Amino acid sequence: MKTLNPAVTEAKEQSSKARPAHWVNVCSTKDVPEGTTKVCRREGKQLAIFALSDGYLACNNRCPHQGYPLSEGCMTEDGILTCNWHNWKFDLKSNGKNLKGSESVRTYPLEVRGGDIWIDVQDPPFEEQYSSLVGCLEKSVRDNSYDHIARELSRLQLLGADLTDLVAKAIEWTFDRLEYGWTHAYAGAADWLTLFDAHMGDPEKQLICILEAVGHMADDTLRRPRYPYTTNFRPYSSVEFLDAIEQEDEDKAVSLLRGALDQGLHYPDLEEDLSSAALAHYNDFGHALIYVAKAGQLIARLGEQSEMPILLALTRSLVYTTREDQIPQFRHYSIVLNKWEACGNETTARWQDFRDLSINQSLEKTESSRSNDPTVIYEALLAANANNMLHFDLGFQDSTTNNIDDNVGWLSFTHTLTFANAVRSQCEKFPQLWPSALLQMACFLGRNKPYVDLNSPQENWSVSSPQAFYQDALEILFDHGKEEFIVSVHLLKTLLAARTESLHADVETRHLVTAAMNRFLGSPMKRKHVLRTVRQARQTAKLDL
Structure with a gap:
């Protein structure tokens, strides 16, 4: 459930009170001759003071982009300050507005009193800071700028904002830019929030969770227009x-x-x-x-x-x-589902009996086992699917001569575990859905059969302590190094699904699921197939002739 961040509550209460100015004497005017710059540290702030022909200007010394010292930048008489590292430009006479982006630099009210320079270092109210930073965060999401998103989230975290609120805002900014609805970004957000809650008291890891969730949404909606939903209402049926x-x-x-x-x-x-x-x-x-x-x-x-x-x-x-x-490969699914009855032959559901079966054979075997409790069939199918994943023939992900139908990689196998996790979750609530769910697990099993080598030895992937394995594996997520969100989110979702299902499984199934995960994490993953793509494109083009 959503929890209230005490820091946010305190900050909001404070911001509702009057905010008197807080003026501090920073230096003498003699210390900053015309055309020069001086850096002063006061009240925990590093301030850059610029002396122009018509007066003085003050701002934070650190560039909001990457933190380089703005005192080393170039200043014009118009008050335009250039950070020489990346040519970012700020108009200090217009509240530090960034002329090349949304990250402005903070400026400060300044007065000259009796030959001394005084600066008001009082922070703006919480609401003002929060609103400004959220606006910048939205701009960073629109631009799909991962580093910028990270900076704005960091500023909001330091301000005391509830980071989970920012996931909600990111959903508001993106939900109508998904032409075909949900993507892995939203599914991943649910799991990143699970890890967020598991790391209370660790602001760095919590920030990573929110960054990955929001960053994925930004990536999936980059340059996407709005796809409006109808605003009509109908009584629900x-x-x-x-x-x-x-x-x-x-x-x-x-x-x-x-x-x-x-x-x-x-x-x-x-x-x-x-x-x-x-x-x-x-x-x-x-x-x-x-x-x-x-x-x-x-x-x-x-x-x-x-x-x-x-x-x-x-x-x-x-x-x-x-x-x-609806495609020929899986048409037998509907046939078997339609003949499913409440009871069937007294056939024990053992995962070994599902080994090396085609799609149709897997469907028939599942249907013939229907006299068993659905959870027994479920565990047999889960174990058999995990065994297939454990024995995935890596030659198929490296192949350059296969047909499009055989474009199978690691992510294709991970769906067997994440789908199984959803099956147990939903069918335990709604038992009437077990037949279709179990038969669809059978579809996974038969579909992956051509791409496994059940004779290949995989004993080295066995895990002696599943609990320690998942704990160590989840740590990898906080610096996963995967450039594509689609890969990192599959690591996340599959790990959490496998961990959950392992807790509910018997010892043998737990062994297979965990070993399959271990091999997945420890094996190479080829994602870009240049030669294969060109060859398949040429084959498809020839069909048009």
Whole structure:
């Protein structure tokens, strides 16, 4: 749940009181002849004083860009100060306005009294500072400037702002710039906030969590226009909502969602319908259900202020998600789902029996095991999928001659664990969804079968202490070194999913899940396939002829 930051409360209470000026004597005018600069340190501030022909100007000595001394810059008679390191320019006669960006330098009121220079070093009220910094943060998000986002978040953290509020604001700034709704950025934000809460008292790690969450949103919406949602309302109906999503009617689905929220319904009231919509098809290789589960986590953490934008973007993604069960490879899914009955043959669900099965065989095996408790089938499928991940044949990610259908890499395998995590979360709440969820886990299993080498020895990846393994692995996230957000967010989401599922699994399944994660973290990951891309593009182009 959202918690109130005591520092924010104290700062706001103080800012509501009158703020008298705080003038300090910094130096004599004789110390700053015309055309020179002097640096003074007063009240914990490093001040640069510039003597012009018509008077004096004062500002923070450190450039807001990278902290270089502005006293080493160039000043014009018009009050334009240039930082010579990166040519940033500030108009000190216009409150330090940055002429090349949004990060202004702070200027100070200055008076000459009896040959001495006095400066008012009183800080502005909290609300004024907060509003200014949030405006700069929004500009940094629009520009997708990772370093700038980090600086503004750092300033807000030092001010005493609640950093989780800034995640909520980032969602407000980006939710209508996602043309097809949710992305990994929002799902990742839920998990970064989990780590944020786990590191109370560690401002550096907490700042990393918020930076990665906000930075990913900025990256996914760079140069994106607004894609407005309908503002219409309809009285909510579960049947109509699910049908609107099935018919890919965004306006109707959104108007029903707005009607639900207007009626006082909230995510917990809508969760069953959202989960049902996510599992109505083998949607986007499991992403739909993952997003539904993460939406709940995100709303619970950020509060109802973020519920509307989160659910609008989620609904849009459910409308436009790809439906893999409609392609020939997975068409058997619907056939098997339609013949699923409450009871079946007395077949024990053992993960070993799911090894080396095709998609259709995996589906049939799952259906024939339906007499077992769903959680037993779930664990067997989880273990079998983890075993596939453990035995991923790395030759496929390096191949340059394969067909587009066989473009498989590590991230394709990680979805088996993150989807499984969402399956258990949602199906324990809504048991009627187990059949479709389990069969979709079977789809993962069969789909990955051609890309594994079950005969390859993988004993070296075994982990003796899963708890220590996950603790050490999660530490890597705070300096992961991955340039692409899509890679770092998969590290994050898969680690947290695997850790959670390991806690619920038996010893053998825990061993397989943790070993698979260990191999994933310890193996090379090829992300850019220049030669393969060109060869596949040429093949596709020939089909047009």
